[in-house]
Amino acid sequence: MKEAVEKDLGFSVRDATDLGRTVDLQHAELWRACLTREGDGTDSVDFGAVPRGETCPAHWNAHVPTPKTPDLIGKDFDKSYAQLLKKGYNSRFIDVFYGGPGIVDQQEISRVHGEICSQSPKPGEPYDPSENVALHVAIGKCPSV
Numbered sequence: 001m002k003e004a005v006e007k008d009l010g011f012s013v014r015d016a017t018d019l020g021r022t023v024d025l026q027h028a029e030l031w032r033a034c035l036t037r038e039g040d041g042t043d044s045v046d047f048g049a050v051p052r053g054e055t056c057p058a059h060w061n062a063h064v065p066t067p068k069t070p071d072l073i074g075k076d077f078d079k080s081y082a083q084l085l086k087k088g089y090n091s092r093f094i095d096v097f098y099g100g101p102g103i104v105d106q107q108e109i110s111r112v113h114g115e116i117c118s119q120s121p122k123p124g125e126p127y128d129p130s131e132n133v134a135l136h137v138a139i140g141k142c143p144s145v
Contacts, residue, residue, distance in 0.1 A: 021090070030052055030085055032051075033049045035047070069121045071123035073119060074115060081109065098139065099137070114137045115138050119136070120133065
């Protein structure tokens with residue numbers, strides 16, 4: 001991708017697999033480019049990427065097993081949020097509710113510290129690129145039920 005920028009080429013970055021994930025360029029360091037092809041525009045290139053730690057597919061839109069939503073309930077928010085990003089969830093589609101009903105703005109995520117009390121989708125559900133993740137985080141520990 002660095003070469004494309006240096007050569008002043010237009011480029012896009014897409015999930016190289018059939019999962020349809022949106023590549024989170026706010027956290028581009030968690031993705032790696034595996035494949036390239038000519039882009040739609042003149043002097044442009046498409047990069048196929050996967051989250052770091054995943055095996056690069058042999059071809060575009062290769063079928064890969066659908067990951068399951070991890071169980072984050074009762075776990076530390078910082079580690080859980082990073083786990084979601086590393087699995088390919090996009091930060092723009094993760095709604096964080098911190099100690100109340102309002103969604104935390106993406107620029108304020110670093111101030112969220114505490115335990116995850118509930119999550120959607122439920123643990124074990126298959127990854128769905130059209131679904132937002134919702135995390136309800138306590139200021140500190142979750143209240144006892």
